[in-house]
Amino acid sequence: MMESLFYMAGFVAFTATVLSLSRTNATHALIYLIISLLAVAVMFYLMGAPFAAALEIVVYAGAIMVLFVFVIMMLNLGQAGEQRERQWLAPRIWIVPTLLALILLVEMALAITQISGTTSGVEVTPKEVGLTLFGPYLLAVEIASMLLLAGLVGAYHLGRRSIDRSRQS
Amino acid sequence: MSETTATIIFALVVLLGAVSAAAVLTWFERRLLGIWQDRYGPNRLGPLGIFQVLADMLKLLTKHDWVPPFSDRVVFVFAPTALVVAMMMGFAVVPFSETLYIIDIDIGLLFFLGMTSLAVYAVLLGGLASNNKYALLGGLRSAAQMVSYEVFMGLSLMGVVMLTGSFSLQAIVLAQVDGWYCFSQILGLYVFLIAGIAESHRLPFDLPEAEHELTAGFHTEYSGMKFAMFMLGEYLGLILISCMITTLFFGGWLGPDWLPGLFWFSLKTFFFICFFILLRAAIPRPRYDQLMSLGWKVLLPITLLNLVITGALALSLQGAS
Numbered sequence: 453m454m455e456s457l458f459y460m461a462g463f464v465a466f467t468a469t470v471l472s473l474s475r476t477n478a479t480h481a482l483i484y485l486i487i488s489l490l491a492v493a494v495m496f497y498l499m500g501a502p503f504a505a506a507l508e509i510v511v512y513a514g515a516i517m518v519l520f521v522f523v524i525m526m527l528n529l530g531q532a533g534e535q536r537e538r539q540w541l542a543p544r545i546w547i548v549p550t551l552l553a554l555i556l557l558v559e560m561a562l563a564i565t566q567i568s569g570t571t572s573g574v575e576v577t578p579k580e581v582g583l584t585l586f587g588p589y590l591l592a593v594e595i596a597s598m599l600l601l602a603g604l605v606g607a608y609h610l611g612r613r614s615i616d617r618s619r620q621s
Numbered sequence: 622m623s624e625t626t627a628t629i630i631f632a633l634v635v636l637l638g639a640v641s642a643a644a645v646l647t648w649f650e651r652r653l654l655g656i657w658q659d660r661y662g663p664n665r666l667g668p669l670g671i672f673q674v675l676a677d678m679l680k681l682l683t684k685h686d687w688v689p690p691f692s693d694r695v696v697f698v699f700a701p702t703a704l705v706v707a708m709m710m711g712f713a714v715v716p717f718s719e720t721l722y723i724i725d726i727d728i729g730l731l732f733f734l735g736m737t738s739l740a741v742y743a744v745l746l747g748g749l750a751s752n753n754k755y756a757l758l759g760g761l762r763s764a765a766q767m768v769s770y771e772v773f774m775g776l777s778l779m780g781v782v783m784l785t786g787s788f789s790l791q792a793i794v795l796a797q798v799d800g801w802y803c804f805s806q807i808l809g810l811y812v813f814l815i816a817g818i819a820e821s822h823r824l825p826f827d828l829p830e831a832e833h834e835l836t837a838g839f840h841t842e843y844s845g846m847k848f849a850m851f852m853l854g855e856y857l858g859l860i861l862i863s864c865m866i867t868t869l870f871f872g873g874w875l876g877p878d879w880l881p882g883l884f885w886f887s888l889k890t891f892f893f894i895c896f897f898i899l900l901r902a903a904i905p906r907p908r909y910d911q912l913m914s915l916g917w918k919v920l921l922p923i924t925l926l927n928l929v930i931t932g933a934l935a936l937s938l939q940g941a942s
Contacts, residue, residue: 479696479749486742506731510775514738515768521745522764525757577727578788 458498465491476537478524482517489513500575632723635712643856648674650898657902684845689751692842696750701847704743704854711736711861716791718874718882729790730782733865734775737820741767743854744822748839759838762909763822769916770819776924777812780931781869794873803870808927810870812920817866819912821858823897825904826912863893 465488472484489512497505527533585593648663648671655662666672688694714729716722726732741764748760782788784805785796793802803810819826827838835841840851867873867889874882907915 477693479693479746483696483699483746502726502728503731506728506735509735510731510738514735514741515771518738518741518745518764518768521742521749522761525745525749525761525764575727578731579786 454498458495461491461494461498464488465495474541476534476541478533478537479521482520482524485520486513486517489517503576503578503581506578628723631721632713635717635723636709639709639712639857639860640853642860643853644674644678645671646856646859646894647677647852650901653895653898654902657899678849681845681849686845686847689753689842691752693750693752696746697842698847700743700747700750701843701850701854703746704740705850705857707736707740707743708854708857708861712857712864714790715861715864716794716868716873717886721883722791725789725791728788730778730788730793730869733790733861734771734778737774737858737861738767738771740820740854740858741771743851744839747843747851751839751842753842755835756839756841759835759841763839766819766826766912767822769913770816773812773916773920773924774816774820776921776928777809777816778869780806780809780927783928783931783935790868790873794868794875797872797875801870801872801875806870806927806931808923809931810866812924812927813866813869815915815920817862818897818900819916821855821862823855823859823901825900825906827906859894859897860890863890863897866893 468484468488468491472481472488475481475484489508493505493508493513496502496508651673652662652664652670655664662670663673664670666676688697711733713723714726714732716725744763744767745760748756748758748763751757781793781802784802785793787793787796840848843851864886867886871889873889874886876882876885876888
């Protein structure tokens with residue numbers, strides 16, 4: 453039961469990702485990407501990682517992709533954007549990415565044959581994730597937080613300068 | 622297998638209940654606002670005017686289901702559906718009483734946050750697909766507003782999670798046997814209340830719609846059933862937020878033993894629904910920059926302060942015992 457659900461979610465994720473790559477309308481492509489992320493969240497949940505699944509929805513689907521849609525709205529590409537996207541998606545462009553992806557596919561097929569089971573079969577609770585993050589991986593968490601702080605300072609700097617400019621004029 | 626069937630039946634009952642409650646709320650809100658503003662509200666049809674709900678429903682159902690030719694058809698139809706689905710999914714983790722709940726998962730609270738964050742898309746895509754500048758402006762506003770307030774909403778709940786030590790909503794309710802979190806987490810409650818209104822974009826924080834400036838904001842182009850879906854989603858959001866405030870800060874289904882938990886849960890939830898409706902009549906809509914600066918300059922520091930204090934207290938109490 454669990455396994456068939458997992459493969460169904462995997463199929464949805466795969467199809468949605470392919471569609472999001474091939475759409476010329478940016479909004480439609482983004483919606484397919486969101487669906488793909490949701491399907492990946494379901495896969496995480498079925499593999500026994502509910503916390504990762506929740507983060508996938510809250511962070512990726514719920515926050516990062518909203519910013520993507522936000523940018524699309526600001527740009528308001530419309531018909532001209534679709535036309536240009538169609539030019540960019542000429543068949544010739546697909547050759548190199550396809551070759552690279554094929555190499556990865558062969559590698560993965562080889563790797564999968566080495567592993568025995570599909571999942572560890574153990575559920576990882578949010579508590580364990582927290583203990584691991586703030587235990588052995590504390591340094592990584594701190595470095596990530598420094599990175600975010602740098603982003604925050606940068607955003608503050610950019611925002612402040614534009615206010616000064618508007619006062620001068 | 623019978624347990625699964627029972628869960629499915631209960632889930633359907635919850636869905637039906639939530640939708641009918643949302644329908645009745647459309648009438649209840651107008652009546653309550655009417656009393657508050659010293660007028661009657663819809664009181665003609667049936668006892669107290671309750672059949673107004675049926676009349677409104679018939680009107681919306683029989684309206685011409687029109688999709689503007691300049692809109693992005695598929696996304697235009699998809700947007701209101703996404704809102705209703707996301708909001709209904711949120712009800713899956715609400716514990717209605719000790720035994721009445723659809724699912725009690727380890728990540729219940731995160732699931733709720735995830736569903737509310739998915740609801741943003743409905744407003745955003747509705748505004749984008751309408752291909753109308755008022756709708757686009759409404760959608761843009763809602764994106765900034767809802768993404769910002771999601772941050773405070775999540776952070777304000779972390780104090781509750783810290784004290785309970787679990788994301789499971791049933792565990793959070795049971796941890797409040799000795800005292801509701803509305804006292805120890807008063808700052809968290811304050812922020813969650815405000816963020817909750819902003820997330821369900823109701824007055825006073827309905828800037829995505831703001832009929833004075835943007836005609837009707839993101840749903841300017843919507844009519845008939847699709848408009849009704851947006852309204853349904855909004856009322857479902859209101860009920861969901863009220864359920865969540867009850868569960869997280871006011872002891873959920875806990876209450877004196879002489880009545881079942883479901884009764885206490887419904888009573889508390891009803892109280893908060895009334896509170897939200899009366900808030901609508903009491904407070905005017907702030908300007909957009911006021912809304913954003915309130916969030917980032919007042920609510921964010923408060924939540925961080927609350928986190929530090931709660932964390933320190935929880936640690937010291939743990940050390941003492």
